[in-house]
Amino acid sequence: MAKRNRIDIIEDMLRLMSEKKGVKKTHLMYKSNLSHRQMTSYLEELVGKDFVEKTHNKNCEYILITQNGRKFLDKIREMKEFESAFGLK
């Protein structure tokens, strides 16, 4: 399996969040196959860009994808499709 780049990791994280209404940090960490440090760094970037937001429910922190995040996920998918058709890797 090829090594994931930054965009692949962000796509994996946003896709996971788009499939569910809120994801726990630990769940996101395991499903995205990231260390705690890596995930925190990526999450900070995504929150900063308003692609995800944090909410609290019954003392648990959940991460939600925002409308901007969905739009960015669409852009990444279009780009990947473009990359594959034109062989741009």
Place this chain on the structure above:
Amino acid sequence: MIRLVYSPIWFYGKDLVIDVISLFILLFISGFAIKGYKINKNKNYLTFSLAFSFLALSFLFKILTNFTIYYTSLVERDFGLFTLTYQALSKSNILIIAGFFGYFFFGLMGLMSLWRVYKQDPSRSMVFLMTYFILLTVYLGMIDYFIFHLTSLIFLIFITATYMRNYTESNSTNAKLLAYAFMVITFSQLIFVFIGVNSLFYVTAEIVQLIGYLMLFGVFFRIIKNGKKK
């Protein structure tokens, strides 16, 4: 005196419309590649966008030059019973020469840049040599049009072969359609090679080129749609 016009008079303007459509398609794809570069910082996207921008620029030069020739240099002379319409251009018309230079140079630079995207880091000397040969081709193309189309055809054969290989490796429908679109564009260049024989070759080549670029736009549209569906 060099021959500047290959289009039959009844096709004047129609070929310009075809070229304007092709120009917009190229700009559209170039713009998308730039957006892609902003997201992933992959240099291939930048070269790809540059290639499509060069090709668009080439079309812009072609449109402006042909427009000037068609609509400002047609001279009508009344000879009693009949009117003679003829081209009043000479080789010394610097604007026309500059227009053709831009059309040939950016067209070939665009194709070379697109070819370069798929070559693993070609050396600087290789790129320098290619640019030199492009300038040589442009010079010869100014003397005989067909040299430019022949060189474009050779570049396009290599590019289309790359897209075919990409299709066989990826087995993706979009990659297949893209290879077909480039095959049609390559075929149009083959027809352009013969425009000196008969002006109908020019009309056919322009129409085939339009079909090729519309197919390219169709594939591009499909890619965007598929990306959103995922």
